[in-house]
Amino acid sequence: MDDTTATPSRPVSRETDDLAFLGLAAAAAAIRKGDVTSENYATALLRRARALADLHAFITIDEASVLAAAREADKARAAGSAAALLGVPLGVKDSYLTKGLPTSLGLEELAHFVPHEDADAVRAIKDAGALVFGKNNLVEMSYGLTGHNARYGQVKNPHARDRMSGGSSSGSAASVAANIVPASLGGDTVGSIRVPASLCGVVGFKPTTGRWPRNGVAPISHTLDTTGLFARNVEDCALVDQVVIGEQAAELPDGGYGLKGVRLAFAPRQFLHLVDSEVEARFREVIRRLQDAGAEVLEVNLGDDFNALIQTATWGIFAHETMGAISEFLRRHEIPTTFEAIYEGLKPQLRQAWGHIVLPGGAGAISAEAYQTALNVSRPEIKRRLNEAFLTEGAQAILQPTTPCTAPFIEEQATVHIAGQEVSYLALANHTVSASSVGLPGISLPVGLSRAGLPIGLELDGPLGSDRALLDLARRLEGVLSA
Numbered sequence: 001m002d003d004t005t006a007t008p009s010r011p012v013s014r015e016t017d018d019l020a021f022l023g024l025a026a027a028a029a030a031i032r033k034g035d036v037t038s039e040n041y042a043t044a045l046l047r048r049a050r051a052l053a054d055l056h057a058f059i060t061i062d063e064a065s066v067l068a069a070a071r072e073a074d075k076a077r078a079a080g081s082a083a084a085l086l087g088v089p090l091g092v093k094d095s096y097l098t099k100g101l102p103t104s105l106g107l108e109e110l111a112h113f114v115p116h117e118d119a120d121a122v123r124a125i126k127d128a129g130a131l132v133f134g135k136n137n138l139v140e141m142s143y144g145l146t147g148h149n150a151r152y153g154q155v156k157n158p159h160a161r162d163r164m165s166g167g168s169s170s171g172s173a174a175s176v177a178a179n180i181v182p183a184s185l186g187g188d189t190v191g192s193i194r195v196p197a198s199l200c201g202v203v204g205f206k207p208t209t210g211r212w213p214r215n216g217v218a219p220i221s222h223t224l225d226t227t228g229l230f231a232r233n234v235e236d237c238a239l240v241d242q243v244v245i246g247e248q249a250a251e252l253p254d255g256g257y258g259l260k261g262v263r264l265a266f267a268p269r270q271f272l273h274l275v276d277s278e279v280e281a282r283f284r285e286v287i288r289r290l291q292d293a294g295a296e297v298l299e300v301n302l303g304d305d306f307n308a309l310i311q312t313a314t315w316g317i318f319a320h321e322t323m324g325a326i327s328e329f330l331r332r333h334e335i336p337t338t339f340e341a342i343y344e345g346l347k348p349q350l351r352q353a354w355g356h357i358v359l360p361g362g363a364g365a366i367s368a369e370a371y372q373t374a375l376n377v378s379r380p381e382i383k384r385r386l387n388e389a390f391l392t393e394g395a396q397a398i399l400q401p402t403t404p405c406t407a408p409f410i411e412e413q414a415t416v417h418i419a420g421q422e423v424s425y426l427a428l429a430n431h432t433v434s435a436s437s438v439g440l441p442g443i444s445l446p447v448g449l450s451r452a453g454l455p456i457g458l459e460l461d462g463p464l465g466s467d468r469a470l471l472d473l474a475r476r477l478e479g480v481l482s483a
Contacts, residue, residue, distance in 0.1 A: 038087025119216025198457025
């Protein structure tokens with residue numbers, strides 16, 4: 001095994017590593033056409049991974065296996081294969097089971113655990129010809145938003161090494177942003193795809209909860225967990241979405257048709273109350289550009305208690321389901337550890353948090369009655385209010401800044417500074433938790449850089465089950481905003 005986090009970094013040459021800058025669909029097309037071999041492409045990515053090892057984006061890369069799989073893909077192509085992802089290496093968050101490749105869940109005690117099966121989503125991309133490039137670093141048990149892992153290192157932001165990547169799918173976001181891989185599978189429970197996508201400046205797609213298979217992925221909450229993707233553009237997200245759910249490939253619009261007839265909504269009283277001034281300014285500039293391109297953008301009010309409602313309900317469900325979800329996952333997949341052993345081995349801050357909100361006797365744990373209220377009262381009310389924007393107002397998506405600030409400094413782990421206030425790091429998910437609370441599809445698009453050169457993200461949330469329409473819309477917005 002080649003643990004890239006232990007490899008010294010060296011300068012990366014753009015000239016020698018041009019292949020590493022191909023997007024997913026572009027790389028797949030080039031391999032199918034014979035313009036480039038999978039082996040040469042994989043070699044370029046492996047070289048870049050070694051050079052950028054200081055990012056701590058990967059826990060495990062088996063270089064020999066990657067190259068062997070690439071050679072097999074080249075043979076398949078020569079034999080006539082035209083699989084959608086043939087020969088393209090993808091990153092995989094290390095919460096996904098991968099047959100024959102270690103799956104640590106971010107824990108030291110599982111550093112050498114090698115599953116005998118693939119997670120369903122991993123099997124789907126392999127069946128489409130993709131290669132597993134390596135296992136991305138993550139926050140232990142996917143429980144955190146900063147990208148810190150006590151055993152495998154803090155994932156650094158490719159735009160600034162002193163800034164955090166976001167989490168929990170930290171390495172997945174960083175590896176795509178750094179052009180080590182064209183795309184990576186991640187997981188999102190309250191924002192673990194969209195938060196790091198925003199902070200690292202890539203596209204992060206969270207499908208409707210349940211659209212993508214979750215079998216074989218370490219869980220937190222069966223109500224909220226969603227598997228998804230990081231990529232460099234919306235087209236690549238759409239391609240993998242089609243592969244994972246088994247849909248017939250269909251081209252997205254090229255983004256060049258403007259936005260006439262598009263109706264969008266935003267809720268300033270709910271999503272702009274605690275936002276850095278530069279992020280808000282960019283968000284409002286984006287709205288103006290969308291309007292100039294023909295979109296109708298209307299303000300909606302989701303209610304003065306909306307934020308409190310989603311925060312209380314969603315975090316309560318999140319923590320209440322964790323112990324049971326993890327215990328069942330370990331048992332079903334014969335993983336050689338227990339929930340109790342995992343708890344005892346957590347880093348001190350996380351063990352304290354679990355003791356407070358996850359363990360049934362914790363001081364912050366919600367009761368069974370409060371949990372049922374969150375499921376059966378709060379969630380339907382949240383859904384009703386969001387549906388007013390979608391159904392009554394006719395909005396195709398609700399917009400907000402994905403994160404209320406750009407990437408905080410790495411040393412800001414427990415608290416971060418937003419709009420001049422020192423607040424809990426959980427505030428990084430203040431906007432993403434809305435879609436998570438009721439399972440809506442959401443996508444974060446990069447919309448430029450701050451004065452300090454840090455990415456700013458725009459989130460679009462669509463109605464339940466509107467994933468294809470949301471991807472189509474996001475591609476159109478991408479075209480307008482990149483013009």
